[in-house]
Structure formats: C-alpha cells, structure tokens
Amino acid sequence: MAKNVKSKRTKARRLKGFRDISADDVLARDMMISRIREVYERYGFAPLETPALEYVDVLGKFLPEADQPDGGIFAFRDEDEEWVALRYDLTAPLSRFVAMNRDLPMPYRRYQVGPVYRVEKPGPGRFREFFQFDFDSVGTSSMLADAECCMVMCDTLEALGILRGDYVVRVNDRKVLNGVLEKVADGEALSDRVGLHILRSIDKLDRVGIEGVEQLLGPGRKDESGDFMSGVGLGAKQIDVVIRYLSIQEKTRAATCDALQQLVEGIAVGMEGVAELREIDEALRGGGYDEDRVVIDPTVVRGLAYYTGPVFEGVLTFDVVDEKGVTRQFGSVFGGGRYDNLVQRFTGQQMAATGASIGVDRLLAALQAIGKTQVDSAIAPALVTRLDKNLTAEYQRMAQELRSAGINTELYVGKQGIGKQFKYASDSGKTVAIVMGEDELQSGEVSIKDLRLGVELSQEIGSDRKKWLEEQPAQFSTPRSGLVKSIQEVLARYSAI
RNA sequence: GCCGGCGUAGCUCAGUUGGUUAGAGCGCCUGCCUGUGGAGCAGGAAGUCCUUGGUUCGAAUCCAAGCGUCGGUACCA
Numbered sequence: 001m002a003k004n005v006k007s008k009r010t011k012a013r014r015l016k017g018f019r020d021i022s023a024d025d026v027l028a029r030d031m032m033i034s035r036i037r038e039v040y041e042r043y044g045f046a047p048l049e050t051p052a053l054e055y056v057d058v059l060g061k062f063l064p065e066a067d068q069p070d071g072g073i074f075a076f077r078d079e080d081e082e083w084v085a086l087r088y089d090l091t092a093p094l095s096r097f098v099a100m101n102r103d104l105p106m107p108y109r110r111y112q113v114g115p116v117y118r119v120e121k122p123g124p125g126r127f128r129e130f131f132q133f134d135f136d137s138v139g140t141s142s143m144l145a146d147a148e149c150c151m152v153m154c155d156t157l158e159a160l161g162i163l164r165g166d167y168v169v170r171v172n173d174r175k176v177l178n179g180v181l182e183k184v185a186d187g188e189a190l191s192d193r194v195g196l197h198i199l200r201s202i203d204k205l206d207r208v209g210i211e212g213v214e215q216l217l218g219p220g221r222k223d224e225s226g227d228f229m230s231g232v233g234l235g236a237k238q239i240d241v242v243i244r245y246l247s248i249q250e251k252t253r254a255a256t257c258d259a260l261q262q263l264v265e266g267i268a269v270g271m272e273g274v275a276e277l278r279e280i281d282e283a284l285r286g287g288g289y290d291e292d293r294v295v296i297d298p299t300v301v302r303g304l305a306y307y308t309g310p311v312f313e314g315v316l317t318f319d320v321v322d323e324k325g326v327t328r329q330f331g332s333v334f335g336g337g338r339y340d341n342l343v344q345r346f347t348g349q350q351m352a353a354t355g356a357s358i359g360v361d362r363l364l365a366a367l368q369a370i371g372k373t374q375v376d377s378a379i380a381p382a383l384v385t386r387l388d389k390n391l392t393a394e395y396q397r398m399a400q401e402l403r404s405a406g407i408n409t410e411l412y413v414g415k416q417g418i419g420k421q422f423k424y425a426s427d428s429g430k431t432v433a434i435v436m437g438e439d440e441l442q443s444g445e446v447s448i449k450d451l452r453l454g455v456e457l458s459q460e461i462g463s464d465r466k467k468w469l470e471e472q473p474a475q476f477s478t479p480r481s482g483l484v485k486s487i488q489e490v491l492a493r494y495s496a497i
Numbered sequence: 498g499c500c501g502g503c504g505u506a507g508c509u510c511a512g513u514u515g516g517u518u519a520g521a522g523c524g525c526c527u528g529c530c531u532g533u534g535g536a537g538c539a540g541g542a543a544g545u546c547c548u549u550g551g552u553u554c555g556a557a558u559c560c561a562a563g564c565g566u567c568g569g570u571a572c573c574a
Contacts, residue, residue: 073574092574122566303574461535
C-alpha cells in the first residue's frame, strides 16, 4: 500500500548537463556581467537581445537530406512541423538580426549576454546550458575593428581584477594558416579533410608538445593512457613546414610578422594574412597595447568553422591549486575572430563582421578561484522578528522604516517561535535581528541583537545556558525612535568598505 | 564517441565468505525551554540499497546490460 503511494511520487531530477545556481553564484555572476558590460559600453557597443529559440536553418544546423537536425543542438518540431532549436551561440542569431534589419547604421556594434545550449557530454566546467557574453562589430572589414576586439578583451579582464601579466591575448590569422596549408600542399591539392586534420594537430600543441604534433602529423600518436590517435600521414618535408611555422617565437609582433612572411612568401593568401596582422599590430600600438598584453601567436587556431581572417583568444596564464591540491589552469576564457560570410547566407551580399565571446562560467570559476568575487550572500542584513503576533502591524512599520532608510530588511513571515526565528536569522546569514515584545512596547524601546557577535560569543557559553539567556551579551536596547540609527551602527561594524 | 572510478537516508559514508527487521555521524522535526542561536538530554520522521534482467533456497552483496554521476580522451560551431 504505502509502497504503491510512494512509487507515484514524482522523482526530483534534473537534466544532465544543467545546473541550479544558488544565490552566491548568481550574485557573483551578475556582478561580473555588469563589469563586463561597462567595458563593452565604454567602446560604444549597445545591447541586443534575441530569442532563445530559432529556426534550425537560421542556426545553420541542418542536414539537407535527412529530415533531422544535425546533432549537438536541442531541437524539436513546432506546431507547423518546422524544426526549431535552442540557440547554441549568439553569433548566428546576430547574423539573422542584421539580415532582417538592413537599415542599421553600419558598422553595427552590439553586445549580448545570455544562456546558450549544446547537446554534448558534460565535463569539468562544461555544461549543456551555459552563459556567453559576446560583442561584435558588423559591417566593417577594417582591421581596426579586430584590433579593438583585442583591446576590449584586455580591458575586460583587467576590469575584473585580473592583473596585467596574468593574462595574454593571442592573435593569429586564418589566412596565414591557410597559407601554411598551401605551402604544405606544395602545389598539390590538399583535401579539406586533411587540412582540417592538420589544423587540429596544430591546435593541440600546448597539450601534446611539439613532438606530439609531429607524431600527429605523421604516423599518429599514442598518449599515456595507451589510446592511439591516427595521424595525418604527411611526409617529412611537409611536417617540417608546419614545425618551422610553429617554432616561430619572436620578441615583437612586428618580428613575428616578418618571420611569418618569410615562411609564406609567394603564397597570396598567406601574404594577405600577414598584412592583416601587421595592420592589427599597428592599431594596437596606436592604442598603447604592447606585447605584454597582446601577442601574435602562430599556434592559435580557434575552432574551424566560420572564421575567415584574424582570430584571437584571451588566455589566463596563472595556475590555481584547487581544494583537492590539484594544479589547474583555466586557459582560454575569451575567444573570437572575423567571420565575413555569416550574414551572406541570408542576404546574398557579403557582410564583414568580427567579434569575440566570453565563456562566462569559466571566467567566473577563475575569478572565484583567485578570490576576485566577494559578494555578500545575505541579501537582507536585517530581520524583524515577530515575538508577539499581535504586534505584527508594528513589526511591519519597523521593517518599512528600515527599508526606507535603504537597509534591506526581511520581516519574519514564518510561524515558528522566537527561538527558531533566531536560528533562521543566523542560518540565512542575517547580521542583525530586531525584537520587540510587550516589555519593549511598555518602555518604548526595541531590542537589537548583533547576530555575528552572538555567534562569536556563543563559542564560550559552556554549560551555563541559563546565564547566557539572562545576560544576552550580544543584545542591547535602544529607544524605538532610534531604531534606524542603531541598526546602521551595528551594520557599520561589519561593512566591508 | 571511446576508456575508467563511483551509485545504500537530505549530506558524508559503514554494511562481515551472499543469510532473518539495512546501520552510524551530521542535518531535519518535537519536547525539556511557548522571550532567544551554542551545548546537553529524551524522542521522532526520513530508504525502490540507481534500474532491469540473471545466478541462488536466499542478493545491498555475485554476473550482465542500461541509466546517472565524476574523471581521462575525442569533439568544441
């Protein structure tokens, strides 16, 4: 019988890869987002919001033949049998928006923050619903816009308290990479698949090292777990081109450009890429952003899909030791690049665009790890208790008085006795509790309890509970008229600033 | 996608070579104490032992698959 009833109860469960985010983290994230927004706005980017749901073809995810959307996204059919999906980034919706609003003043510069959704295996710091915070410039092919992306990245990270030297923005250009691929091909045709494979191998440099890349480009590579990854199967001469490319490490951006130019000399697309990097370098120098903040790094690949020119990523360079004693690094928290073909899908006309995106959750985790996100977890520092339910109207008046004075104040709305009310106040992080009963009403006073002090003093109570109850060392009385002032005084004891 | 660890109360976990009614600590609720947080004492609620199938007289325990979770690797628009 009873078992039968229980089996009908709804099981409390949550979708894989999704999270509940509690007060502290929400507050920390909000604070972070507002600081980022300030930086974006400082550069003239304006907000945009788009729906969470889009048509699948707008997102660019569909298999022309199979009547099924591509994997990796949350999709379903709407009431008109159309395929609809949750957005998996903020760039595709931006492209759609620009295509639908052709009268926007160009360049159009917008920022957008919000959750995006992907169906992938959740991992450490990887979820199926996560926040991105993007900014983009649409409608200009000027490298100044790309250089500005790098500057905004720097300013953003510093605005969040990350010190110069603890991060670096790395820049590369897809055209340079394409030039290198062309040189590897050496006149032969290089299939897209092989090109892709080479780029992926390059992308793994910081994980597997230069020897690892060499193996990946050649016969393949076995990692320490014994897993074998098949290689690209390039010849020694071809591998040498890539290795020489990856070995370029010059002191200045200009010198790096020189070295790159030497490598892709005579290859049109490569030369074009180097020229773009030179323009970016110049713009960065004009803005005062030197090599201590932005470097040209040939090893940057950044995804493989729609980037057409410069690509950049913001990387945190410090390590953090987590609670298990394991050293972790956060790596890339910011990524972006130029995508000149994305709006064309809708309009048939090329529309230049460039921008970058913050992985909000990862950056927040990094900030929390280095203690740059102190938030006060108690929204309201004050609790008005209800000792005598008949005096509720007076309690409400006191609460309103405090609120009018700018003190977030909670009126106890539960049904428990005063003892439980103090426990509640303490457990929910309140700093101060206000008590008024018959005694106080008679004498025209209120009792105020410093809960934090109470916690401290309670360590020393020992067994003499009666004495503690009589003396109440953390509590004092004050005239009813001085309520606000007294509360302010108690709160001032603990105010951080 | 592939490889591995782990799934027992809200949490952290114990549970003998397979054996009767599945335990502990913390937390929660009630009372001692209806005007006070800690401590103490007394009592209480709370379990599909992840699921399904198999082996067995008998399974939380052994086997298989699945699901979940954590980690490695791949992918990352």
